Amino acid sequence: xxxxxxxxxxxxxxxxxxxxxxxxxxxxxxxxxxxxxxxxxxxxxxxxxxxxxxxxxxxxxxxxxxxxxxxxxxxxxxxxxxxxxxxxxxxxxxxxxxxxxxxxxxxxxxxxxxxxxxxxxxxxxxxxxxxxxxxxxxxxxxxxxxxxxxxxxxxxxxxxxxxxxxxxxxxxxxxxxxxxxxxxxxxxxxxxxxxxxxxxxxxxxxxxxxxxxxxxxxxxxxxxxxxxxxxxxxxxxxxxxxxxxxxxxxxxxxxxxxxxxxxxxxxxxxxxxxxxxxxxxxxxxxxxxxxxxxxxxxxxxxxxxxxxxxxxx
Ligand code: NAD
Ligand code: UDP
Ligand code: UDP
Numbered sequence: 420x421x422x423x424x425x426x427x428x429x430x431x432x433x434x435x436x437x438x439x440x441x442x443x444x445x446x447x448x449x450x451x452x453x454x455x456x457x458x459x460x461x462x463x464x465x466x467x468x469x470x471x472x473x474x475x476x477x478x479x480x481x482x483x484x485x486x487x488x489x490x491x492x493x494x495x496x497x498x499x500x501x502x503x504x505x506x507x508x509x510x511x512x513x514x515x516x517x518x519x520x521x522x523x524x525x526x527x528x529x530x531x532x533x534x535x536x537x538x539x540x541x542x543x544x545x546x547x548x549x550x551x552x553x554x555x556x557x558x559x560x561x562x563x564x565x566x567x568x569x570x571x572x573x574x575x576x577x578x579x580x581x582x583x584x585x586x587x588x589x590x591x592x593x594x595x596x597x598x599x600x601x602x603x604x605x606x607x608x609x610x611x612x613x614x615x616x617x618x619x620x621x622x623x624x625x626x627x628x629x630x631x632x633x634x635x636x637x638x639x640x641x642x643x644x645x646x647x648x649x650x651x652x653x654x655x656x657x658x659x660x661x662x663x664x665x666x667x668x669x670x671x672x673x674x675x676x677x678x679x680x681x682x683x684x685x686x687x688x689x690x691x692x693x694x695x696x697x698x699x700x701x702x703x704x705x706x707x708x709x710x711x712x713x714x715x716x717x718x719x720x721x722x723x724x725x726x727x728x729x730x731x732x
Contacts, residue, residue, distance in 0.1 A: 421447045421470065423485070425528075427478050427519065428492035430457035432599045433533070433591075435465075436639045437490060442468055444643075449484060453477040455507075456495045461598045478515035479507075482522055488646060489530040491519045494568075496535075498561065498689065499604035505563035512567030513574070520578045531587040531646050532575050534655060536696055537565045538590060546663075546697040549590065549655050559691040572655065579653060587645050587652075592659025592698045596635030596718060597725035607632060607719075610670055611726045614679035624688030626667030629695045633660035634718030637711035644707040652706055659698035660711040676719055 424441050428434040429450030434457065438448050447470040450462060454475065465471045476482055478493045494511050495501040501508040516532065523530040539547045540555035555565045578584040595607035603609075613620050641658040664672075670683050703709045 422487050423447045425449045425486040425489045427451045430462045434492045435461035435598050436635050440639050451476040456500050479510045481518050489528050492533040497604040501564040508563040509567040512571045516571040516574045524582050529585040534588050534590045535568050536592040538569050541693040546699040548699040556691050561691045585650050588654035590655050590657045593630045594633045594638045610673040614673050614677040614681050619684040620670045620681050621686050623686050629663050631663050631697045634713035641709045644709050656702050657698040663697040
């Protein structure tokens with residue numbers, strides 16, 4: 420029998436790649452999405468597959484379906500989008516987690532949460548290990564996302580302890596690749612779109628802050644391995660590429676790769692913007708046998724190709 424899998428947020432950037440991968444593996448996939456930041460275009464290529472089903476649904480409301488596994492990815496991930504309606508962002512993380520955990524409890528499904536490196540906030544420990552508790556401002560403009568995701572982790576572990584749910588928690592670090600929206604607003608897509616359009620590249624602050632960028636295929640592989648790991652392994656586990664770059668380095672790479680004549684302009688650093696971020700992936704390597712294989716340059720080539728096609732139509 421085909422495994423039946425629910426992917427919430429399945430029409431978003433990461434979700435659409437995950438749905439495609441699960442279908443390739445012969446699973447039956449139910450994608451639930453309210454299309455807040457996701458795009459139908461991301462899953463149009465999957466619609467012809469009889470084992471793929473697309474459901475317009477907001478996970479802050481209950482959902483009654485029957486599946487074997489749940490990947491809970493629903494939540495806007497880009498600062499401009501999660502700060503657009505911060506109350507809805509917290510509801511999505513918290514009410515959404517309660518509903519998906521309640522669903523998993525009723526149908527005895529295994530459930531994976533897409534958590535985030537944002538749970539570490541502006542980290543004092545570098546690189547970040549899973550044992551680090553983080554440095555998060557609970558009342559700032561990023562809190563709706565960071566604290567929402569932290570509370571979701573709490574709920575996952577309480578359902579695990581209290582109701583013996585089989586849970587998996589992935590702490591995802593900055594991920595990029597095809598299927599990001601043109602207006603996504605995160606740094607990789609912004610820089611590429613600006614470079615291809617010959618517009619100024621907007622570096623926030625002086626560009627010395629760092630991030631570690633993971634190509635989406637690597638990330639999806641990590642999520643699938645995590646779901647397949649033994650029941651005793653709950654995570655949280657970091658999934659990301661440990662290669663660390665300053666934002667200014669990223670801007671220069673994108674300019675040279677696209678052959679763009681765009682200039683770099685400096686804009687104010689957003690409030691509470693973390694200064695550095697780099698995953699320690701020792702746990703994922705040890706338990707899941709996972710490590711990313713796509714270096715930044717190679718992933719950027721594929722992402723630039725994708726945005727070129729997007730801008731051409
Ligand atoms: P995305 O914005 O492209 O995808 C999120 C999807 O969730 C969208 O399709 C959106 O429409 C949907 N959604 C939002 N609120 C919903 C709701 N209430 N009900 C149903 N659907 C809803 O972002 P992404 O980059 O694909 O992120 C996917 C998940 O991974 C998110 O949970 C995000 O927090 C997490 N994550 C992503 C990154 C990254 O770098 N991409 C890093 C850390 C964590
Ligand atoms: N829920 C859901 N689908 C289900 C079962 C539950 O969406 O198949 C939601 C329901 O809204 C409920 C929440 O999950 O409020 C939490 O469920 P749980 O059983 O943990 O708690 P309770 O029902 O007691 O509130
Ligand atoms: N950033 C930037 N220019 C942009 C978008 C983002 O300099 O056009 C910076 C942002 O201030 C942050 C980093 O790039 O320091 C990563 O931002 P992003 O929104 O991609 O993700 P974050 O890791 O902050 O959630």
